Amino acid sequence: MQDRSKLETGFGRINLGVALSSILALSGVLAAPAEARHSRHHHHASQRHAMGAHFSHRRHHEHGVDGTLQSRIAEIVVDANSGRILYARNENELRHPASITKVMTLYMLFEQIERGRLRLDSELRVSAHAAAQAPTKLGLRPGQTISVDDAIKAVVTRSANDIAVAIAETIGGDEDSFVDMMTRKAHSLGMSRTHFANASGLPNDAQVTTASDLAVLGRAIQDRFPRYYRYFSTHAFYYAGATILNHNHLMDRIEGMDGIKTGYTRASGFNLLTSVKRNGHFIVAVVLGGSSASSRDKIMADLIEDQIDNGETVRTAALISENNVRTADADEAQQDLPHRPEPSMDLPAKAPAAPKTAIPSQFLDPVRVASISPEIPLEKARPAYVAGALKPPAEGGAGAKPALAKQASLNGSTAGFTRSFGAAESGATNAAAQRTTPSAKAHDAEKPAASKIDPPQSAKVKLADAGRPAAARNGWMIQIGATDNAAKATELLVRAKSEGRKALNGAQPFTEKVEKGSGTLYRARFAGLEADSAELACKTLKRSGFACFATRN
Known part of the structure; x- marks a missing residue:
């Protein structure tokens, strides 16, 4: 009887090992085609950027053995009133921003509106390239137009990749020129480790940032465009008879949260950039690399509740501006x-x-x-x-x-x-x-x-x-x-x-x-x-x- 028990236990272990091996093998089979498609699609774009080689060299030291960026959670909480870092972990390690990229895309758009280059009722034309973007997207056809006002809401709520590219092409003439502008803007704000390769945040190895850099962006867009930043508080967007809800579910759960953006790709994990104002306190927090949306949200919620009362209630920090050139x-x-x-x-x-x-x-x-x-x-x-x-x-x-x-x-x-x-x-x-x-x-x-x-x-x-x-x-x-x-x-x-x-x-x-x-x-x-x-x-x-x-x- 005892021998039979040992035998059953042995078979159980063998079966468990076989099952795990099968799962790992299946993941590799499924992952390989997607990664190959990604590599082919973005090969020429990565080489076009002069800084691509620079970031590639840095990624060589910061990638894991499978070629993906290190999987450890990166997080930071900044007291926006004083500029002091309240908490940080892995905040300077390179990560993929995913759709948080669109915060910079909208930063560039807000700049155009403020200077009179565009208006909220201006129409953006969707090109074939924009319409061909992978989901999530609004689904406009080539030649169709969308107002700037609706475009902002579509990017904030649905995280529409096609609309992000339409914005890029309107401002820069083409997406490649626009993302060069984005990178320069990031560096002028002090986001020294950030490099953009597209306007949407879709997978691209050359698209990298850090939690620290994204915290700078989260503060800068509020300092620079307080009037238009309010779009990030949009809970629902009504378009073409449909109701589109914001992906940032914490806005309904965290007191004082007014945005700003979620993001996810397989390479990046689940990302979130938030801003919270409560009882005079004002913090900006970033979590990158969550294993799921719910775990990321829990990490973020805990960070906010643990740190918000540690910040100042009076603004002493200077406004973030384009300090260099x-x-x-x-x-x-x-x-x-x-x-x-x-x-x-x-x-x-x-x-x-x-x-x-x-x-x-x-x-x-x-x-x-x-x-x-x-x-x-x-x-x-x-x-x-x-x-x-x-x-x-x-x-x-x-x-x-x-x-x-x-x-x-x-x-x-x-x-x-x-x-x-x-x-x-x-x-x-x-x-x-x-x-x-x-x-x-x-x-x-x-x-x-x-x-x-x-x-x-x-x-x-x-x-x-x-x-x-x-x-x-x-x-x-x-x-x-x-x-x-x-x-x-x-x-x-x-x-x-x-x-x-x-x-x-x-x-x-x-x-x-x-x-x-x-x-x-x-x-x-x-x-x-x-x-x-x-x-x-x-x-x-x-x-x-x-x-x-x-x-x-």
Whole structure:
């Protein structure tokens, strides 16, 4: 009897082992095709991003043996009132953000709305590429449109991948350009370990972030866009006769939670970024890599209840801003709309009560937007092509020589003087030269010089002696940026002339002063072009890392 018991126990163990082996073998069979499809689909996209290799190297040390990111839970709780970290674990380890990516997608959209580039009643066109995105999605067909207001709600509630891509294509012209903009924006906010590869969060090995970086994003989007952040509190979205509920179920259970986003892929696990305001306390918390939605929610709920009373009740932390640099096109391209008959520098941030047809269809046509992209990314290897920091708005920011102010006329344009400048290597003056940049070569190209510059005879740029030269009164012109300082605008023209070479033959460089609110911007432009030559010039300059859009006079 005892032998029979031992025999049965042995068979039980064998059967259990066989069962476990079968399950593991079946998982491998099921996983392999999906991973192969993922690898084929994203191979070319990953190689397009200059930083992909950098993150690939880092992932080599942070991946598990199966090639996935480490499976340990990453979590962080930040007191948004003081900026102090209340709790953190594995907060700096690389993770896949999944659909939390869409928080940055909406950050970019809110920026467009605030600057007047889009309105809540503007229509976004869905391309074939957007419509082809994997679920979850709203299911619009190619050629259909959706209002910006509905698009935001669809992204917040359903986490619609097709709509996220439609947003990306409207703003960036194509998704690849847009995600480069996203990565640059992330780095400007201090999210140094984040790299985006798509606008939706669908699986891509190159799409990585950390819990710490996402906490920064969760705070920044509230500081920057308090008016539009409220969309993340949407519990239900009613569209085409259907009710779409928010995936963040904790909003119904946690007192004071006002958003913001869930995320899941097989590689990422179950992710959640939240914000809670209660009794004067304000925390932002992140959990990445949960094994299920319910376990992730429990971890998050426990973190919130354990930590919220440990934070301050008075705001002492500075607002999170884009502290390092702003790209040249971020200042101006969204404010000066070349495709409108009469571009206005005072476009309302608040959506007016106007019919949706108030915006011409070409305004949001993804095919046409590519040539006038409001925020074309700068080439990653050339961080020197920037217009300067957000502050101060007055001309001649910190570090500018007093003599530089004399270079501009009373109206701030290049009127009143004519001067030749050499190429970037000649050491043309740039007030931003004293700012820290990651490239020593960029520093060498931006060393301050005397107010009088004696350039070599090659690659000269002669500025127009009028704010808008005769060549700008007809035909086409291109704009490569708008800065807070006339000298910076001139430096952009110098660099562009050097890089553009044949594409800018016959083009007339000039700067133009415009008032925007309480600040002043200086447009850097080339006039005297035809439609084809303007398009060619922009393509050439973009390949060299410049922002550029063409506009008809």
